[in-house]
Amino acid sequence: MSDIHELSLTQVRDGLARGEITAGQAVEACLAQIEATEPRISALLSVQGGKARERAAALDAHGPDPDRPLWGVPLVVKDAICAKDAPTTCASRILENFVPFYDAFAVAKLRQAGAIILAKSNMDEFAMGSSTENSAFGPTANPWDLSRVPGGSSGGSAASVAARQCFGALGTDTGGSIRQPASFCGVVGLKPTYGRVSRFGLVAYGSSLDQIGPMARTPLDCAVMLSAIAGHDPADSTSAPQPVPDFAAAVQARGDLRGVRLGLPKEFWGDGVDAEVKDACRAAVDAAEKLGAKVVEVSLPHTPYAVATYYIVAMAEASSNLARFDGVRYGYRDRSAGELIELYEKSRSAGFGDEVKRRIVLGTYVLSAGYYDAYYRKAAQVRELLRRDYLAAFTRCDVLCGPAAPFTAFGLGEKKGDPLQMYLSDIFTISLNLAGLPGLSFPVGLGRDSRLPVGLQLFGPAFGEEIILGTAQVLSQALEALPTPRGLSA
Amino acid sequence: MKITPERVAEVARLARLTFTPEELTRFAAQIGDILAYMDTLNALDTTGVEPLYSPSGLTGVTREDAARQANSRAETLANAPETDGEFFIVPRIV
Numbered sequence: 001m002s003d004i005h006e007l008s009l010t011q012v013r014d015g016l017a018r019g020e021i022t023a024g025q026a027v028e029a030c031l032a033q034i035e036a037t038e039p040r041i042s043a044l045l046s047v048q049g050g051k052a053r054e055r056a057a058a059l060d061a062h063g064p065d066p067d068r069p070l071w072g073v074p075l076v077v078k079d080a081i082c083a084k085d086a087p088t089t090c091a092s093r094i095l096e097n098f099v100p101f102y103d104a105f106a107v108a109k110l111r112q113a114g115a116i117i118l119a120k121s122n123m124d125e126f127a128m129g130s131s132t133e134n135s136a137f138g139p140t141a142n143p144w145d146l147s148r149v150p151g152g153s154s155g156g157s158a159a160s161v162a163a164r165q166c167f168g169a170l171g172t173d174t175g176g177s178i179r180q181p182a183s184f185c186g187v188v189g190l191k192p193t194y195g196r197v198s199r200f201g202l203v204a205y206g207s208s209l210d211q212i213g214p215m216a217r218t219p220l221d222c223a224v225m226l227s228a229i230a231g232h233d234p235a236d237s238t239s240a241p242q243p244v245p246d247f248a249a250a251v252q253a254r255g256d257l258r259g260v261r262l263g264l265p266k267e268f269w270g271d272g273v274d275a276e277v278k279d280a281c282r283a284a285v286d287a288a289e290k291l292g293a294k295v296v297e298v299s300l301p302h303t304p305y306a307v308a309t310y311y312i313v314a315m316a317e318a319s320s321n322l323a324r325f326d327g328v329r330y331g332y333r334d335r336s337a338g339e340l341i342e343l344y345e346k347s348r349s350a351g352f353g354d355e356v357k358r359r360i361v362l363g364t365y366v367l368s369a370g371y372y373d374a375y376y377r378k379a380a381q382v383r384e385l386l387r388r389d390y391l392a393a394f395t396r397c398d399v400l401c402g403p404a405a406p407f408t409a410f411g412l413g414e415k416k417g418d419p420l421q422m423y424l425s426d427i428f429t430i431s432l433n434l435a436g437l438p439g440l441s442f443p444v445g446l447g448r449d450s451r452l453p454v455g456l457q458l459f460g461p462a463f464g465e466e467i468i469l470g471t472a473q474v475l476s477q478a479l480e481a482l483p484t485p486r487g488l489s490a
Numbered sequence: 491m492k493i494t495p496e497r498v499a500e501v502a503r504l505a506r507l508t509f510t511p512e513e514l515t516r517f518a519a520q521i522g523d524i525l526a527y528m529d530t531l532n533a534l535d536t537t538g539v540e541p542l543y544s545p546s547g548l549t550g551v552t553r554e555d556a557a558r559q560a561n562s563r564a565e566t567l568a569n570a571p572e573t574d575g576e577f578f579i580v581p582r583i584v
Binding site for chain 1: 498501502504505506507508509517520521523524525527528529530531532534536539540541542543544545546548551553561565568569570571572578580581582583
């Protein structure tokens with residue numbers, strides 16, 4: 001088979017299980033594609049080619065294992081997630097030389113399922129950004145147009161999947177960091193329910209918001225990965241003691257959308273969305289109706305307050321979480337410091353990039369004496385109102401749906417100088433994290449003007465991943481598949 | 491909200507960060523814009539609304555207090571910028 005890298009995760013997995021493809025061939029196909037595309041897109045921060053080959057050889061020596069649903073499948077992991085013996089830098093100078101001696105829970109589960117960890121992907125530093133331009137090691141380019149951003153912060157994972165460097169990737173989503181890059185790069189990305197996937201081994205940004213989730217080329221592929229990484233973990237006290245369904249079986253069991261009430265929040269479909277995005281998303285909703293879905297208009301009235309609420313909560317949590325980087329136990333140390341406070345200040349100031357420092361300062365400000373009630377507590381109250389909006393909407397529908405972003409991928413450098421404008425681009429993704437609910441973005445076509453991928457989001461109630469994955473799978477099979485990213489065809 | 495470079499420097503000190511005068515001026519303007527945007531929440535009456543700090547609903551999760559072999563000293567020290575093989579080394583404190 002010459003074009004193994006063009007297969008979806010499920011296709012390659014089935015070929016591996018039947019012995020038609022060896023794990024070694026799958027790894028070589030991905031490494032060759034990395035070599036061919038990486039000079040143009042810079043999606044990866046490190047490639048574990050040698051270890052991947054060793055692991056493939058060990059798997060091939062025993063042959064396919066029907067009990068391991070990702071046997072021999074090469075995957076990429078966002079560099080915010082620890083994988084034993086590979087660097088985990090969070091795209092930051094402060095962790096440039098950090099090599100964890102343990103696997104994150106999600107990575108350990110992938111390995112147990114037979115997957116091969118191939119590389120670590122680029123991101124905005126500490127997952128703070130919406131374009132992957134905040135990486136200390138340089139930006140990633142969008143495989144559809146090399147002059148544009150891949151989105152962020154999981155832009156490296158999204159670009160890697162889109163460029164067929166791997167069959168799936170792990171991303172993390174604190175305010176849209178899986179769904180928005182999935183939308184910009186024309187792939188599928190799922191943010192699971194808060195607590196569905198353990199955060200053990202994920203470098204913390206906003207602990208009450210962060211979730212690890214799968215990114216791949218089809219919703220079914222994401223379902224296969226989610227079944228592997230979900231489940232209770234005693235090492236994360238917010239990990240949910242919920243049974244893990246067979247998500248792939250649930251997705252495959254759904255043949256149409258009869259009985260599915262699709263709610264369109266009017267706040268997601270109004271002004272401020274580019275016409276080409278709205279039209280592509282609307283066409284997908286029309287297709288859903290033809291497949292039997294019933295469309296209802298709903299309202300999430302506090303949506304206009306979501307961005308401000310999110311950034312207060314996320315920055316407050318970030319300022320606490322990033323206090324651990326002190327130049328003592330791990331990470332960068334400024335060796336010129338003569339005493340301890342100076343050591344902290346110099347190491348942190350040289351190790352963190354601008355956006356990270358901006359968020360730490362803002363987070364410290366909103367938590368400081370005299371401002372805590374006005375900002376942090378107030379935001380937590382609005383967060384409760386946002387959650388109630390969702391609870392009310394889900395009494396009238398089964399799935400909520402709207403554009404993943406107001407526009408398709410923007411140009412490199414276009415928004416970098418204006419942090420507030422960058423934050424406002426997250427308007428359609430962030431309230432989901434505040435409410436802790438699952439959401440997915442999947443490609444519904446190319447914008448008629450930009451010819452760039454448009455992503456439609458589907459939101460579900462807590463622990464309702466099955467219905468959004470199933471709806472997305474049925475709908476994507478009815479829609480025209482995206483062509484190969486054209487930025488790589490030249 | 492107007493934020494002065496001096497105010498940014500005060501907050502930065504709490505967070506153990508230092509900035510150049512140019513950075514302080516630039517950050518003061520950006521942080522002022524962002525805080526002004528955050529202030530839009532004040533338009534909303536939240537009297538009597540219980541704050542939501544985590545969507546998990548799990549609180550006070552405990553486990554059995556059992557001894558176990560956790561990470562080795564060598565592994566724990568492996569990423570440290572400076573050690574003597576047994577301890578993390580920092581500049582003299584006392």
